[in-house]
Amino acid sequence: AVPEVVIQRLPLYVRVLTQFSSSGEEVISSEQLGTRLQMTPAQIRKDLSYFGRFGKQGRGYNISILEGKLRTILGLDRTWNAAVVGMGRLGRAVVSYPGFAPEGFNILAAFDANEEIVGQSISGLKVESISKLTQSVKDHDIKIGIVTVPIDHAQEVIDALVEAGIRSILNYAPLSPQVPEGVTVRGIDPVLSLQSMTYYIK
Amino acid sequence: AVPEVVIQRLPLYVRVLTQFSSSGEEVISSEQLGTRLQMTPAQIRKDLSYFGRFGKQGRGYNISILEGKLRTILGLDRTWNAAVVGMGRLGRAVVSYPGFAPEGFNILAAFDANEEIVGQSISGLKVESISKLTQSVKDHDIKIGIVTVPIDHAQEVIDALVEAGIRSILNYAPLSPQVPEGVTVRGIDPVLSLQSMTYYIK
Ligand SMILES: NC(=O)c1ccc[n+]([C@@H]2O[C@H](COP(=O)([O-])OP(=O)(O)OC[C@H]3O[C@@H](n4cnc5c(N)ncnc54)[C@H](O)[C@@H]3O)[C@@H](O)[C@H]2O)c1
Ligand SMILES: NC(=O)c1ccc[n+]([C@@H]2O[C@H](COP(=O)([O-])OP(=O)(O)OC[C@H]3O[C@@H](n4cnc5c(N)ncnc54)[C@H](O)[C@@H]3O)[C@@H](O)[C@H]2O)c1
Structure with a gap:
């Protein structure tokens, strides 16, 4: 079971990813996410690892793909x-x-x-x-x-x-x-x- | 350092202790606290263990003493x-x-x-x-x-x-x-x- 504290952080990632993509960015690294959310990149990667392999080592995450996957995981792809x-x-x-x-x-x-x-x-x-x-x-x-x-x-x-x-x-x-x-x-x-x-x- | 998730739970304990003492109770066990807060007694005892030894083994906690100590720890003994x-x-x-x-x-x-x-x-x-x-x-x-x-x-x-x-x-x-x-x-x-x-x- 995924710890509740992880589920509570995921909507924060979605919000930041939505902001970045609406300003035209296509890729984001765990370092950039970490800086924006004031968390360590390691914590972010650990949280995401509960749900699969995202992003390419050394290349970061495709923002719209990651956002879409997190929305599906959280049930935010519907009303x-x-x-x-x-x-x-x-x-x-x-x-x-x-x-x-x-x-x-x-x-x-x-x-x-x-x-x-x-x-x-x-x-x-x-x-x-x-x-x-x-x-x-x-x-x-x-x-x-x-x-x-x-x-x-x-x-x-x-x-x-x-x-x-x-x-x-x-x-x-x-x-x-x-x-x-x-x-x-x-x-x-x-x-x-x-x-x-x-x-x-x- | 005490984990933030522990600090976030302590005000819930204070609220429940305040309720129990205003209904005249003097002693409470970690089992009663656990039932009221829908947490395990072990989790409650673990949280409290960061701050000292409270209560007597097998006798539970004196409500007003525990409430007072938690208020002091949290800075809730002042305005x-x-x-x-x-x-x-x-x-x-x-x-x-x-x-x-x-x-x-x-x-x-x-x-x-x-x-x-x-x-x-x-x-x-x-x-x-x-x-x-x-x-x-x-x-x-x-x-x-x-x-x-x-x-x-x-x-x-x-x-x-x-x-x-x-x-x-x-x-x-x-x-x-x-x-x-x-x-x-x-x-x-x-x-x-x-x-x-x-x-x-x-
Ligand atoms: N969390 C919640 O439950 C909840 C509920 C309602 C609104 N909100 C949020 O609360 C915020 C306010 O919502 P609202 O409906 O009261 O908006 P509002 O427009 O009625 O009030 C905002 C006030 O902030 C003032 N303001 C703007 N910039 C300022 C500044 N730099 N310094 C000082 N004052 C400044 C404005 O003059 C205005 O009076 C929004 O961010 C909204 O999303 C949150
Ligand atoms: N968390 C916050 O930020 C915040 C802010 C303000 C108020 N509150 C809390 O929200 C609650 C409401 O505050 P309020 O100022 O709106 O109070 P209020 O008295 O204005 O409104 C409460 C409403 O609940 C209705 N109600 C009572 N029992 C009901 C029942 N069994 N079924 C259906 N409806 C029922 C009442 O008829 C009334 O219209 C309080 O618990 C208050 O402490 C929380």
Whole structure:
């Protein structure tokens, strides 16, 4: 099994390769990648070695070939349908963030528990009742759940997403949820990120 | 040197210990911590072993003692002053997020380059011109920079923060910045997080 830390680095390589190719470059070395990402060339070559032999010794990598292979490995060569649960302040900001769609992440459904919010149209999405989650996940072929509810409701919402068949969850609520084997959760938590930095400046 | 992945896990332990102690528990075992965090007890014990001997064999850890020690190790036993650069939509949401202050992160200054925004009062903060960054960082004893500017300006803003003496940066712009040795950067990037999950559901 490929270590999770390697899978988490690969999208950084894809982003840099996309930048280099849009500025017209055709070839890149592990040294150039290393300098750009502030990693050692050895670490980059080791990461890539989990997935095959890329590039020619002494000649570097063909950028579009490497980018294409990494996108295929990561499942980034297709679009993915997502749903947001919790249409308060943060949920509305998330559905209006323009960064998702250009990368193939389409937010197709939004849910809330508050009947005053259900039925509202927000960024072109009609908010549905959370009670309709399972059917809506099927109808929209939703594969990703984005959780923007208060901390006290996050675990129950994550349970509902898992029950509805979702295996990939982006969680903005500041808690570590419990999920069954086979479900991947990533947290977006600025406070936790700051708390992992003060060690170095204390 | 303690591996960065260990430092990134410690705030998760602190959060769980804080929860357990606020519900009246006094002792916790590595098995209970492991179950709660969905990690193996061995991994938890290994992480903690970098910092000393905690707990009694077969008796577990005293929660308040362990929490206190981890807070000290992480620098979470004090407050930290932060500044936000870029007072557009995201910057305004960040300064109004109530999660920072209870954890000791005080946003004391905000900066922008747009003279229409400079001088505005947002969440009790008077937005200053980015040209005043270095002096303001000194005056407010700012140790943390939070970057919420467009991608094309992120590197130059990070350079300015580093020049002003900041060594810890939370970056919301979707690029991997370049920083000198001794500066720590953490990214908040929901698209990147999603791109590290599709591997598992493709
Ligand atoms: N990670 C970050 O950067 C960040 C930033 C801001 C807020 N947050 C977190 O995001 C969450 C939401 O914050 P907010 O300011 O938008 O709160 P909010 O109160 O404005 O919105 C929460 C919404 O969730 C809905 N909700 C509650 N329980 C639900 C359920 N069981 N099913 C469906 N919907 C439900 C509510 O009706 C409400 O509309 C909180 O956990 C907060 O800590 C994180
Ligand atoms: N990570 C996330 O969850 C997330 C969500 C939304 C936006 N973003 C990112 O955050 C950034 C800001 O997005 P936004 O929607 O708030 O944009 P915005 O255009 O509303 O705000 C950007 C602000 O930065 C200011 N600015 C530009 N250059 C500056 C400089 N050199 N010094 C100081 N201030 C400067 C502008 O004047 C403006 O007020 C973008 O990079 C965007 O991709 C990230």
